[in-house]
Amino acid sequence: MTAFTRAHCRCVVVQNYGYDQAAQKLKIKSDWLRANIGKLPHQKFGHNQAVFCDCDLRLVQAMHTVLPSEALAVIDRPAPEEGPAPAQPAVPAYAALRPAQGRRRQPAGI
Known part of the structure; x- marks a missing residue:
């Protein structure tokens, strides 16, 4: 048996289902899963028997x-x-920006 990572699994909280529960969720017969x-x-x-997450x-x-x-x-x-896509406002490039x-x-005393 080859070990694989579970890169496809995006479950935040893992809820594993047995054959009967998984078959019920898929609306199929559990014998087919087995x-x-x-x-x-x-x-x-x-x-243990196989389990399935969502x-x-x-x-x-x-x-x-x-x-x-x-x-x-x-x-x-x-x-x-x-x-046509709406016109985007002209925004100068970052390199073109200069400090204010x-x-x-003012001379003192005015």
């Missing part, structure tokens, strides 16, 4: 998402142009 566990992201601690379940769902070609065409289509001129001193 039969396909070798192909699914999960966590395994020693001789990030694992999102990956399982993404792995088994089917998109018809019509849906892919909509996703891949570039967004329509909204027109100091005030001239």
Whole structure:
């Protein structure tokens, strides 16, 4: 078994689910999870049964998402142009900025 990092996991508070709970969240049969566990992201601690966090379940769902070609065409289509972008106010470059001129001193006694 190869060890991997859990770079996909973004859980702030990890809540692990057993087969039955994970299957309920995915709305599938737990037998399917048990039969396909070798192909699914999960966590395994020693001789305990496999557990899944929410990030694992999102990956399982993404792995088994089917998109018809019509849906892919909509996703891949570039967004329509909204027109020209609004003009940005002219801001001088940082290198072009100069310090303000100091005030001239008034002669004393005026």
